[in-house]
Amino acid sequence: MMVPYGYPEIVLTEGSKVKCRSGAWNGILLSGLTQLKSTSKFTIEFLFNEKEMFLTYHFHSSSILSRAVVSPNGDFQEFVLNEKTQSWFLYDTGTTDNCDRYALCGTNGICSIDSSPVLCDCLDGFVPKTPRDWNVADWSNGCVRRTPLNCSGDGFQKLSGLKLPETKTSWFNTSMNLEECKKKCIKNCSCTAYSNLDIRNGGSGCLLWFGDLIDIRVIAVNEQDVYIRMAESELDNGDGAKINTKSNAKKRIIISTALFTGILFLGLALVLYIWKQQQKNILRAGQSNNMRKKEDLELPFFDFGTLACATNNFSTDNKLGEGGFGPVYKGTLADGREIAVKRLSRNSRQGLDELKNEANYIVKLQHRNLVKLLGCCIEGDEKMLIYEFLPNKSLDVLIFEKTHSLQLDWPKRYKIINGIARGILYLHQDSRLRVIHRDLKASNILLDYELSPKISDFGLARSFGGNETEANTNKVAGTFGYISPEYANYGLYSLNSDVFSFGVLVLEIVSGKRNRGFCHPDHHLNLLGHAWKLFKENRSVELAAESFVITCNLSEVLRSIHVGLLCVQEDPEDRPNMSNVVLMLGNEDELPHPRQPGFFFERDLIEAAYSSSPSKPCSANECSISELEQR
Numbered sequence: 001m002m003v004p005y006g007y008p009e010i011v012l013t014e015g016s017k018v019k020c021r022s023g024a025w026n027g028i029l030l031s032g033l034t035q036l037k038s039t040s041k042f043t044i045e046f047l048f049n050e051k052e053m054f055l056t057y058h059f060h061s062s063s064i065l066s067r068a069v070v071s072p073n074g075d076f077q078e079f080v081l082n083e084k085t086q087s088w089f090l091y092d093t094g095t096t097d098n099c100d101r102y103a104l105c106g107t108n109g110i111c112s113i114d115s116s117p118v119l120c121d122c123l124d125g126f127v128p129k130t131p132r133d134w135n136v137a138d139w140s141n142g143c144v145r146r147t148p149l150n151c152s153g154d155g156f157q158k159l160s161g162l163k164l165p166e167t168k169t170s171w172f173n174t175s176m177n178l179e180e181c182k183k184k185c186i187k188n189c190s191c192t193a194y195s196n197l198d199i200r201n202g203g204s205g206c207l208l209w210f211g212d213l214i215d216i217r218v219i220a221v222n223e224q225d226v227y228i229r230m231a232e233s234e235l236d237n238g239d240g241a242k243i244n245t246k247s248n249a250k251k252r253i254i255i256s257t258a259l260f261t262g263i264l265f266l267g268l269a270l271v272l273y274i275w276k277q278q279q280k281n282i283l284r285a286g287q288s289n290n291m292r293k294k295e296d297l298e299l300p301f302f303d304f305g306t307l308a309c310a311t312n313n314f315s316t317d318n319k320l321g322e323g324g325f326g327p328v329y330k331g332t333l334a335d336g337r338e339i340a341v342k343r344l345s346r347n348s349r350q351g352l353d354e355l356k357n358e359a360n361y362i363v364k365l366q367h368r369n370l371v372k373l374l375g376c377c378i379e380g381d382e383k384m385l386i387y388e389f390l391p392n393k394s395l396d397v398l399i400f401e402k403t404h405s406l407q408l409d410w411p412k413r414y415k416i417i418n419g420i421a422r423g424i425l426y427l428h429q430d431s432r433l434r435v436i437h438r439d440l441k442a443s444n445i446l447l448d449y450e451l452s453p454k455i456s457d458f459g460l461a462r463s464f465g466g467n468e469t470e471a472n473t474n475k476v477a478g479t480f481g482y483i484s485p486e487y488a489n490y491g492l493y494s495l496n497s498d499v500f501s502f503g504v505l506v507l508e509i510v511s512g513k514r515n516r517g518f519c520h521p522d523h524h525l526n527l528l529g530h531a532w533k534l535f536k537e538n539r540s541v542e543l544a545a546e547s548f549v550i551t552c553n554l555s556e557v558l559r560s561i562h563v564g565l566l567c568v569q570e571d572p573e574d575r576p577n578m579s580n581v582v583l584m585l586g587n588e589d590e591l592p593h594p595r596q597p598g599f600f601f602e603r604d605l606i607e608a609a610y611s612s613s614p615s616k617p618c619s620a621n622e623c624s625i626s627e628l629e630q631r
Contacts, residue, residue, distance in 0.1 A: 006170035044057040063587065150231065340390065395509070400442070400514060405545065414556055424499075428498065437460075438497065484500035485598035507568070514527065566591065569594055570595065
């Protein structure tokens, strides 16, 4: 509902209890729902005046029908209608992670999904109200000021990239500028923060907060600044705006004292460090090293004995499979939970860096189409990751092995395609990290009890910040047959690299054939080239696997092939982004004509492998992870 008190915002409630909050409208979007903003596909608008207030959104294409619902667990969900099948598919969600829970960190606390599983911290200048509760992850009592305000000597600390605090008790004015807003707050000793009301065109309007600040979270892409009132002693030398300033003489005394104290502290620290180094022995060094590795990972730890017992001492009967990281075992904990244990092999080309990379990414990413990480184990030479157990193994087993492929009729395959697309969209656009997976392939898509796909194996993933869209590497890491031409040949990876891999996956799911190692009696094209040839000859239906082609929804199959070919176009600029891919899979709008795919001859893959590495390329049946020098 729209809250009419203070400056309006939207809240979801269960009875009288607030479940989550949208954040205030800033002229472009709701500050807590950055994924819900105007795009080339739809427009969102907020109207507020003395007579009425409402929020509207609409798709630009009249052929797209959508509806917004609140699920029983309080999750806002937006669905788009597939007119052909008359079924609704999930397009977007309002809540994406635990930091969206209302007031999770209490008053004057701030939530950051990047610091998961310890999500909450106090704002600068504040400390936990009850440290004992805070240490056991009970943040409900929030934070209090370390130094009380005295009104006449206070200042303001600038914070950026946040969801604005709750505006229920706020005051606003649409005509003031930011400087006038600051002066208004200075004159009122109860004012605790101020901000522009509208961030467009350099900012305008004034929004003031009074009392404690509630329900703040880090959202790095937000461009709005908020200025929080602080005691003068808590201000740094950044963008804080002081109300009164001290004399230059007093400043010199403070600086001199701080400098002397700093030098003394560094001297003592150096002496202490040298003494500790002399006291260390080999055992303590090893233990310290393991502890440091654990601290870097920031997630629950399992001891080796527990995992050995759960997996029947890593019995071959419990072995689920083996990848580039090492073997994976099924286990059952003492409480009955089923788990999958990925154990680093001594012969693996991956090591602690890849393990830490995977753990730190997955623990910060939460989505229904991403695998869930439960914890890890680092003891001596043993390094393991513990995941939720997914009984239907990986996608490659079901689509490439004839004995299993009959389990996947077309509706299940189409559900898997859409689920993978939504998972990648979350990584690229809706997650806080903007992650490029870099190793999307059939064996890295796991399936749960309902055959819903879960993207796994983030050992090679990389994240982008700010406006970054691409990067370059001296080593190409991934699996030939799935990696894009610009990445294989030049080490250039971007969001479009994952789009290419997704396109390969779509064509493999539809055909039941591997891209690498594909052969046809009439030509020497790989699967991409074969699909391209059939498309140009209006024979795309021949690509579909025989196991479902008779009973399938033909329009969905042809549309999936078309979208797959758009994703594997040679020029990365021609490929659609994942937001458009999700829309294209779910509607009946006319699709653009795809251009020539990259790597559509088998020899293209072989030449790329040789040009990227002094060693021979991996075949379809060899190691799944390749690490190859850039050409």
